[in-house]
Amino acid sequence: MTDAIDLAIVSTTILAGASLEAAPGVVAVDDGRIVAVGGPDAVDGWTARARRVIDVGDATVSPGLVDAHIHPILGGDIARGVDLSGLTHRAAVREALAAHAAAPGEGWVFGWGLDPAAFEGAEPSHELFDGILDGERVFVTLFDGHAALVSAAGLDAAGITGAEEVLGSGFVGVDAAGRPTGMLYEMAAQELVRRILPVQGFDDRVDDLDVLLRGMAEAGLVAGQMLDLGVPESLDVLEALEARGELAIRLRVSPWIMPGATRADLDGVAALQGRRGRRWEVRGVKLMMDGTIDNGTAWLFAPDAHGESLDPLWNDPLELVAALRYFHELGIPTATHAIGDRAVAFVARAISELEPNGTVHRIEHIETIPDEVLAEVVASGATTSLQPTHCALYSRADHSDNWSRRLGAERANLAWRTGDLRRAGAVVALGSDWPIAPYDPRATIASAQTRRPAGRPDVAPIQPRQALSARAALERYTSEYWRSVGEAGGVIEAGARADLTVFRDNPLTTAPDDFAASPVLLTVVDGDVVVEATGVAPRGEDDAALAVRA
Numbered sequence: 001m002t003d004a005i006d007l008a009i010v011s012t013t014i015l016a017g018a019s020l021e022a023a024p025g026v027v028a029v030d031d032g033r034i035v036a037v038g039g040p041d042a043v044d045g046w047t048a049r050a051r052r053v054i055d056v057g058d059a060t061v062s063p064g065l066v067d068a069h070i071h072p073i074l075g076g077d078i079a080r081g082v083d084l085s086g087l088t089h090r091a092a093v094r095e096a097l098a099a100h101a102a103a104p105g106e107g108w109v110f111g112w113g114l115d116p117a118a119f120e121g122a123e124p125s126h127e128l129f130d131g132i133l134d135g136e137r138v139f140v141t142l143f144d145g146h147a148a149l150v151s152a153a154g155l156d157a158a159g160i161t162g163a164e165e166v167l168g169s170g171f172v173g174v175d176a177a178g179r180p181t182g183m184l185y186e187m188a189a190q191e192l193v194r195r196i197l198p199v200q201g202f203d204d205r206v207d208d209l210d211v212l213l214r215g216m217a218e219a220g221l222v223a224g225q226m227l228d229l230g231v232p233e234s235l236d237v238l239e240a241l242e243a244r245g246e247l248a249i250r251l252r253v254s255p256w257i258m259p260g261a262t263r264a265d266l267d268g269v270a271a272l273q274g275r276r277g278r279r280w281e282v283r284g285v286k287l288m289m290d291g292t293i294d295n296g297t298a299w300l301f302a303p304d305a306h307g308e309s310l311d312p313l314w315n316d317p318l319e320l321v322a323a324l325r326y327f328h329e330l331g332i333p334t335a336t337h338a339i340g341d342r343a344v345a346f347v348a349r350a351i352s353e354l355e356p357n358g359t360v361h362r363i364e365h366i367e368t369i370p371d372e373v374l375a376e377v378v379a380s381g382a383t384t385s386l387q388p389t390h391c392a393l394y395s396r397a398d399h400s401d402n403w404s405r406r407l408g409a410e411r412a413n414l415a416w417r418t419g420d421l422r423r424a425g426a427v428v429a430l431g432s433d434w435p436i437a438p439y440d441p442r443a444t445i446a447s448a449q450t451r452r453p454a455g456r457p458d459v460a461p462i463q464p465r466q467a468l469s470a471r472a473a474l475e476r477y478t479s480e481y482w483r484s485v486g487e488a489g490g491v492i493e494a495g496a497r498a499d500l501t502v503f504r505d506n507p508l509t510t511a512p513d514d515f516a517a518s519p520v521l522l523t524v525v526d527g528d529v530v531v532e533a534t535g536v537a538p539r540g541e542d543d544a545a546l547a548v549r550a
Contacts, residue, residue, distance in 0.1 A: 005030040006527055007498075008050035010043055013060040013506055016492040018479065020471055022506060027061060029498040032527040036494050054529070059521050060506040063478040063490045064222030064499030065441045068385040068431035069335075069364060071145075072216075072251070073237055074230035075435040076200060076208050078141050081110025085143065086393075088117040090128065097140075098132040106198045109133060111140035112435070114149065115394070116294055116402040124173065126151050126182030139197060141190075143394065145436050146292045148190045150182045158193040166192070168259040168313040169290065169297045186291050186313065187230075187258065202233065206240045210248075217248040217531045219440045220520045222499040225431070225485070227286040227335055227364070229255035235272075238280050247279040248530050250499075252485070254284035254335055257323055259314040266326050273332055279525070284485065285327050286364075287320055287336040288313050290343035293367060293403050294394075298340030304406040309340055321350045328354045328361070333485060335362040335385065341411070345373045352380035360486030362429075365390075366421070368407060368414045374424060383427040383484040389437040391416040392447040397460035418448060418476075419466040429484035430476040441477055442503075442520075446512035448473040454516035470508045470515075498527035 007029040013022045016037045028036040028046040038046060047053045071078070082100050087093045093114065100109055116124065129138055129151050138151035150160075162180040164172045170186025184190045200208075216224065231237070234253070241247060255269045275282045289312055291297025296308030303310050314320045320336075327334050338344045344366050351361045362383040367390070369377070377384065395401045395415060404412035421428050430448060432439045446454040448468045451461035461467070468476070475490075482489035489497060502522035507515050523531035 003049065004051055005035060005046070005049050006051055007524075007529070008043075008046045008053045009061060009500065009502070009522070009524075010047065010053065010055040011061045011502070012058045014492060015060060015062050015474075015506075015508070018491055020474065020508065022060070022508065027492060027500065029524070029527045032498055034492060034494055034496045034498050037492055052529075054522065054532075056502050056521055060503045061492065062474065062501045062503060062507060063492050064501050064524065065220050065477040066481040066490065066499075067216070067221055067224040067434070067439060067441060067477070068429035068481050068484060069227055069387065070224040070432060070434045070439065071228050071230070071436075072212055072224065072226055072434070073205065073209060073234045074228050075212075076205060077194075077231065078145050079112050079435040080141075080200075081112060082140075083113055084111050084115070084118075084140070085113030086115075087113075088115050090118050090120050093118040093128065094132050097129065097138075101136070107137060108154070108197060109136050109138045109151075111138070112143075114140050114142045116142065123175070124149065124181065124183045125175070126155075139193060142295070143436065144292045144294050146186055146297060147295045148184045148193070150184060150193050152182065154193060155180050155182060158196050160192060164189070164192060168315055169299070169311040170313070185295050186297055202237070202240070205231070205233070205237050206244075209237060210241055210244070213248040216439055217523045217525070218520060219442065220501040220503065220523060221249050221439070221441055222501065222523060222525045223250040223252065225252045225254060225284075225335070227254050227256065229253070229269075229272075235275065235282070238277055242277045242279070246528070246530070247277075248525075249279070250525060251280040252284065253280060253282045254286045255282065256286035256288065258288060259319075261319075261323065266323055270327070270330055270332060284333045284335060287323060287334055289317070289320060289336055289338040289347050290340050292339055293406055296406065298367075299338075299343035299346070300340040300411075301342045301345075305408060306406060309406070312343060312346070317346060324350055324361070325354065328357065328359050331357065331359050333360045333362070335364050337364045339365045339367045341369050341373050341414075344369050345376055348373070348376040348380040348382055351382045352376070356381075358486070360484070362484050367403075367416060368411045369417065370414060374417060374420060377421070378424045378426050383429070383486075384421055385429045385431060385484060386416055386418050386421075387431055387433050387437060387444075388416065388418065388448040388451075389432060389444050389453075391462055392451060392453050393437060395462055397462045413463060415463050415466070417463075417466055418468055422468065422472060427480055427483045428476055429481040430473070440516075442507075442518060443516045445470075445473045445477060445507060446516040448476070449512040455513050457513065470510075470512070474507050498524060500524040
């Protein structure tokens with residue numbers, strides 16, 4: 001046993017195997033795989049053979065974290081301009097917008113992250129811009145990405161009259177007199193204006209993606225599932241970034257199929273399967289059953305408080321069923337956006353009617369479901385993907401938020417049932433839906449345990465019975481993610497992919513709010529160290545960040 005290996009990581013705390021039981025020892029890595037996980041008596045043997053040794057002291061070596069739902073390239077078009085995230089008062093939003101003017105050469109003011117609470121109970125309207133951006137062309141995306149607010153000048157530039165009809169449950173908002181309010185609901189309506197917006201340059205897209213993926217790796221992510229191909233040149237962007245070097249995290253790209261898709265569209269997405277680079281691959285498909293509760297475009301069994309959310313995103317929902325069946329028969333896994341209770345029930349039933357062939361299908365979001373629909377999800381065999389920070393950041397325990405008011409107390413009390421789904425035996429993966437919520441997995445893991453924003457013990461938890469244990473939350477970013485796509489992974493054991501995240505603090509024993517701020521010392525993707533912290537010592541060490549021997 002004298003052959004050299006690439007890397008040996010030594011720690012007093014390795015969360016190895018399916019049990020995640022903390023133990024001291026060494027993780028030996030070669031050619032992108034874990035070749036051994038040894039105890040203290042194996043450390044010297046493996047470190048002697050390693051081309052590089054990293055001793056992280058009492059920092060914790062965890063399986064690498066995977067975000068189940070991100071939009072890293074399309075998100076650049078959404079997260080554009082003024083960041084309005086977290087602003088819930090009209091005056092604060094106006095102040096933030098007033099500080100900005102149109103970017104030179106673009107002629108538009110952009111913003112994103114707008115919370116409907118900023119309208120303070122009034123009907124959403126471009127009157128929000130009056131007196132601060134008069135005459136300016138303004139395009140602001142709401143926090144859920146499913147609606148945008150456009151100024152009067154912006155509507156005029158796009159020729160919007162209010163009489164436009166779009167596919168599915170999307171629509172152009174109008175007032176009592178039929179005049180457009182500036183609200184554009186769902187992607188099809190937004191596209192009426194997006195098609196005239198200045199487009200980000202290709203090189204800028206590549207640069208921005210590089211910075212974003214690097215930030216994700218620094219937060220502890222080793223991979224993410226990109227659930228769209230909303231920017232047509234996305235795969236070209238990935239290829240261009242890899243021509244410069246390695247992506248900081250691995251991407252699983254699942255292109256979306258939107259309402260109105262033709263058989264040629266389905267064939268085109270099927271043909272993309274397997275296209276890949278070194279750290280990205282097209283694998284799977286995203287479908288969209290409904291919109292969002294905040295905008296009245298979800299699909300509910302009973303109307304919301306505004307009499308809305310009664311229609312699916314597809315004019316004929318059976319067309320989505322046909323698309324699901326098409327991909328199933330080809331062995332292509334799907335992930336279907338379904339937020340409202342009726343949307344979730346419809347998708348679960350469609351999945352349950354498929355002839356089993358080993359293909360795994362997942363349901364995304366599942367924001368409110370009664371017990372009988374939860375049982376249908378479990379019985380269907382579908383896996384699930386939820387976003388705890390959507391609950392923690394955008395809803396309130398007292399139901400004072402827009403989401404809860406629209407649903408009413410009974411349905412709002414069925415919010416993001418991560419705990420119930422897990423107890424019922426469903427596979428549950430977790431993620432952020434970036435840029436809809438921040439991508440930092442440490443904060444999401446904390447919110448999954450506390451049911452409130454990380455670092456905010458003053459905020460009342462939302463349906464605390466749905467809280468996960470520390471171990472369950474970590475599993476849903478690691479081994480449960482891989483189960484959600486029908487694959488094995490997310491464990492530290494011999495033969496596994498060498499995806500590792502090293503935290504200064506143990507995620508299983510550290511208080512959730514403290515873990516949310518725990519430094520990431522190492523991120524290892526396919527055996528390559530992509531993040532190596534400097535100036536951050538393992539707990540109890542003051543002299544150096546990491547002990548390294550090359």
